[in-house]
Amino acid sequence: MIISKDDVQKVANLARIELNQEELNLFSGQLESVLEFIEKLKKADVSSIQPMSHILDIQWFDCAHHGNVLRADVLRESLPNALALKNAPESLKGHFRVPKVIE
Amino acid sequence: MPAEKPLYALTGLELLGLIKQKKTGIADILESQSLRTKAVEEKVKAFARFTDNTASGIPIAVKDNICIQGQPTTCASKILENFIPPYDATVIQRLKKAGFIIQGQTNMDEFAFGSSCENSAFFPTRNPWNPDCVPGGSSGGSAAAVAADEAIWALGSDTGGSIRQPASFCGVVGLKPTYGRVSRYGLIAFASSLDQIGPLTKDVRDSAYLTNIISGYDPNDSTSLNLPVGDYLKSLEKDIKGIKIGVPKEYFSLSGDGELEGLDREVKEAVREAIAQLRKLGAEVSEVSLPHTEYAVAVYYIVATAEASSNLARFDGVQYGLRVRSADNLIAMYKKTRQAGFGPEAKRRIILGTYVLSHGYYEAYYVRALKVRALIARDFTEVFKEYDCIVTPTSPTTAFRLGEKLENPLAMYLSDVYTISANLAGVPAISVPCGSSKAGLPIGLQITAKAFDEEMLFRVAYNYEQATLWHKMKPNL
Numbered sequence: 001m002i003i004s005k006d007d008v009q010k011v012a013n014l015a016r017i018e019l020n021q022e023e024l025n026l027f028s029g030q031l032e033s034v035l036e037f038i039e040k041l042k043k044a045d046v047s048s049i050q051p052m053s054h055i056l057d058i059q060w061f062d063c064a065h066h067g068n069v070l071r072a073d074v075l076r077e078s079l080p081n082a083l084a085l086k087n088a089p090e091s092l093k094g095h096f097r098v099p100k101v102i103e
Numbered sequence: 104m105p106a107e108k109p110l111y112a113l114t115g116l117e118l119l120g121l122i123k124q125k126k127t128g129i130a131d132i133l134e135s136q137s138l139r140t141k142a143v144e145e146k147v148k149a150f151a152r153f154t155d156n157t158a159s160g161i162p163i164a165v166k167d168n169i170c171i172q173g174q175p176t177t178c179a180s181k182i183l184e185n186f187i188p189p190y191d192a193t194v195i196q197r198l199k200k201a202g203f204i205i206q207g208q209t210n211m212d213e214f215a216f217g218s219s220c221e222n223s224a225f226f227p228t229r230n231p232w233n234p235d236c237v238p239g240g241s242s243g244g245s246a247a248a249v250a251a252d253e254a255i256w257a258l259g260s261d262t263g264g265s266i267r268q269p270a271s272f273c274g275v276v277g278l279k280p281t282y283g284r285v286s287r288y289g290l291i292a293f294a295s296s297l298d299q300i301g302p303l304t305k306d307v308r309d310s311a312y313l314t315n316i317i318s319g320y321d322p323n324d325s326t327s328l329n330l331p332v333g334d335y336l337k338s339l340e341k342d343i344k345g346i347k348i349g350v351p352k353e354y355f356s357l358s359g360d361g362e363l364e365g366l367d368r369e370v371k372e373a374v375r376e377a378i379a380q381l382r383k384l385g386a387e388v389s390e391v392s393l394p395h396t397e398y399a400v401a402v403y404y405i406v407a408t409a410e411a412s413s414n415l416a417r418f419d420g421v422q423y424g425l426r427v428r429s430a431d432n433l434i435a436m437y438k439k440t441r442q443a444g445f446g447p448e449a450k451r452r453i454i455l456g457t458y459v460l461s462h463g464y465y466e467a468y469y470v471r472a473l474k475v476r477a478l479i480a481r482d483f484t485e486v487f488k489e490y491d492c493i494v495t496p497t498s499p500t501t502a503f504r505l506g507e508k509l510e511n512p513l514a515m516y517l518s519d520v521y522t523i524s525a526n527l528a529g530v531p532a533i534s535v536p537c538g539s540s541k542a543g544l545p546i547g548l549q550i551t552a553k554a555f556d557e558e559m560l561f562r563v564a565y566n567y568e569q570a571t572l573w574h575k576m577k578p579n580l
Contacts, residue, residue, distance in 0.1 A: 008454060015412060015457040016419065017450055018438040027451055033513050034455060038401045038468065044475045051473030052480060054296050054326075055282050055529030071322035083189045089426035096421050101433050 002035045003028065110135035112577070115161070115255045115309040129159050132255075136162060136206070140253045143580045148228050149238075149248035151179055153207035162206035163198060164254035166245050168215060169300065170289040171195055171205055178291050179223040180213045182418050182425045182444030192289020193324070194258060194300050194317045201316045209244030209257060214415065215265055215293045216448045217241050218518045221509050224446055229505075230272060231578040232544050236502040239269030245303045246273040251580055256313060257303045262293050263403050264498075264522025266301045267534040271497035271547025274536045274576060276310045276564070277303045279522075281554045282529035283328035285314075286321030294410035295326075297403075297526040306574050307535060307565040311335035314557060330555055338558035339565040344385030346563060349490040350378060353396040354521060367500045373538030373546040374496045377567065381494065384566050391490060393482040396524060398475045403523045404516055405459050405472035412456030418444065451512060480528040487530075487553040492563055495521055497534040497547035525551050533560045536573035545576070 005028045012019045019027070081094050090097040110118065110132050121127040144150065151167045154174060165171065168178045170188035172195075177183040195205070212222035220228040220243030228243045230236040231251040238247040242259025246269035249257050259266040261279035270277025278301040285300045292298060302313035315336065320329040355366065382388050420426035420440035427443050430436035445453070459468035486493060499520060508515040525532040530551055537548035548567070552559040568574050 003458070007458070011454050011458045011461060012450075013438075014461060015453050016416075016434070016437040016441055017445070017453060018442040019450070020442075023447070023450065026447075027454060030451060030512050031455055031458070034404060034516070037513055038405060041398055041401050041405075041468075041471055041475055044395065044398055044471075044478065046471060046474035046478070049474040049477050051470050052477035053473055055480065055527075071325075079189055086189065087186055087423035089420060089424075098421055099430060099433050099436050 001032065003031050109139070111139040111252045113255075114305045116312055118255060119161070129161065133162060136253070136255070143231075143251050144253060146229060146234055146580060147231050147247050147251045147253065148226055149209055149244045149251060149253055150207045151177065151210045151223075151225055151244065154205050156204045156206070158204050160202045160204035162255060163203050164207055164209050164245055164248045164257035165195070165205050166242050166257070166259045167208040167211055168260060168291045169194060169258060170291065171208070174205070174208070176208065176291070178214045179211045179225055180444065180446065180449070181224045182440070183291075183423070184425065186423050188289070190289065193286035193321045195289065197317055206254065209242070209248055211244055212241035212448070213446045214291070214411070214449055215241040215260060215262055216411070216452055218264070218268060218515050219503070219505075219508065220244060220269075221505065222446055222448045227505060230502045230544075231580055232274065233502065233542070236504055236544065237272065239272035239498070239502060241265040241269075242277075242303065243269045246270050246275055246277065249273070249275045249303050249305060250578060252577070256305070256309055258300060258317070259303050260290055260293075260298055260300050261526065262297045263407060263526050264519040266303060267522050267532060267547070267549060268498050268519060270303055270534040271549075272502040272545065274545030274573070274578070275303055275305060276307055276533065276535050276574070277301065278310050278314060278533045278557075278560070279525060279531060280314060280318065280557060281531040283326050284531070284555065284557065285317050286319075286324040286327045288321055288323035292414040294407040295414065296410060297407060299526075307561060307568045308336065308339060310533070311339060311561045311565075333558045335557060335561050338562045341562050342385060343381070343563055343566045346386045346492070347490045348381060348386045348388045348563070349391030349486050349493045350388060351393040351396065351486075351493060351495060352390050353393055354495040365499065366496065369538075369540045370496050370499060370501065370546050374494075374548055377537040377548045378494060380570055381563070381567060384570060386563070388494075391486050391493070393479075393486065393524065395475065395478045395482050399479055399524045399527060400517060400520055402472045402475045402479065402527060403519070404455070405468050406476060406527070408452045408456030409460050409469055410456070412453045412460065415449065415453055448512070476527050479524055483524070483528040483530055483551075483553070491552065491559055493551040495549045495551070497521060497549040501540045501542070501544035501546060521549060530554050531557050531560055533564050535564045535568055536576070537567075537571070538573060539576065545573075
């Protein structure tokens with residue numbers, strides 16, 4: 001076995017998702033078969049290969065701008081406070097409101 | 104142009120031509136479309152919702168993960184059920200500027216997680232060619248709306264085949280542009296190193312026309328490249344004599360090994376015939392090799408889920424979307440909100456993505472996948488040194504039946520085996536109709552070109568399309 005129910009529970013906790021017993025049983029089995037399938041990557045020879053996190057890392061074209069390009073750091077209009085809070089489940093005095101964090 | 108065809112059945116450029124000649128107007132088009140939608144939408148269920156428009160313009164359908172100011176945009180999820188974007192995505196701004204209106208938002212697999220549209224939190228969409236079959240996914244609503252003539256054209260998004268596979272299943276044209284060609288500003292992110300927005304259309308001309316409108320540099324997307332956009336309609340005028348086409352042997356030797364379904368015989372034959380047609384049109388076709396193809400699905404389900412787990416961390420009941428209020432502390436609120444708000448496939452992918460990024464597994468899974476990804480990208484670079492494009496099936500099968508793969512996520516993942524590599528390598532690819540199975544389901548041909556050579560895709564796709572009649576076929580609804 002690659003992944004146990006305890007592992008799935010632990011990872012779900014890291015991902016801040018509560019799982020019921022039924023979900024835990026179902027996902028453990030399904031993730032096991034996906035991970036088994038993924039094992040095939042062990043066959044690939046990657047000894048001299050650099051990891052590629054972003055396709056624009058590599059140069060397929062002759063371009064002055066490759067990789068991430070940041071826009072100029074100039075002052076511009078941003079989302080007004082009221083509009084930014086409009087979708088919030090709860091807000092108070094211009095802030096997002098959440099359940100108590102500090103005892 | 105055949106005058107007896109109703110307006111809703113025409114292509115976008117045919118309609119724009121009629122408007123220009125003053126033979127029809129926007130009001131007539133909207134009326135024809137509204138009648139069509141009333142007649143068939145109940146059977147197809149392509150739309151998550153329709154838009155009340157005050158403005159007038161050429162209607163287009165948009166996948167429910169592209170932000171439209173003031174309109175609910177939900178990714179077909181419960182967690183974003185009440186989300187109303189405060190701004191337009193860049194592609195929406197571009198469409199509005201070009202005179203379009205958004206007719207409605209199309210159904211999809213929740214957060215684009217899926218290949219069948221069955222993972223929608225609302226309802227499954229049906230394939231217009233057979234209501235017992237899926238339309239493909241995740242842009243299944245967009246593909247079905249265009250195939251059913253409910254929409255003239257539509258936008259989708261493609262992370263591992265989510266435009267091309269449904270286009271193939273529904274018999275329409277679907278393009279995934281080069282990574283960096285179209286701005287993703289306002290596209291609700293799934294896997295940021297793979298996502299691209301693209302058009303789903305009735306033919307290649309419409310695809311070229313829409314791609315011209317949505318492409319180009321956008322300072323709001325740091326991965327958008329400041330490179331000139333070609334004149335894609337112009338690229339259709341050239342023939343394909345002497346064009347060098349590669350056919351990767353790995354795609355045709357796909358056997359039914361373990362979970363992996365083999366390449367369907369009817370699909371194989373249709374694609375072989377399409378290749379013969381391309382030869383007849385003057386292309387030089389040879390066998391090539393993409394030796395790391397067998398790893399693509401495994402790499403994808405590590406990279407895509409890792410990125411998804413990070414991107415979906417923002418749905419926590421604080422800034423927008425659902426909040427479960429019964430929790431008495433912050434962490435419990437996060438957990439209960441995410442349990443109630445995400446469907447099973449979203450939970451599976453977030454958990455898998457968190458797992459491959461977690462301490463002790465990061466090197467073995469995530470870093471290794473990034474290295475194999477580099478090998479897959481290099482395979483394409485090598486082939487494109489000598490060839491102008493690559494031709495393959497879009498999907499190993501025609502549309503499968505509803506429910507067939509729902510209980511087996513791995514089988515569902517493997518239906519993307521031919522489309523995933525283009526996302527991993529960042530290159531553009533298009534699916535065009537190239538046949539029909541005995542059961543009457545469409546088959547798609549995928550053409551892939553080197554980065555930023557959409558002109559080549561359109562040119563080859565258009566020459567093929569004009570030599571065949573597959574794009575003229577319509578489902579009986």
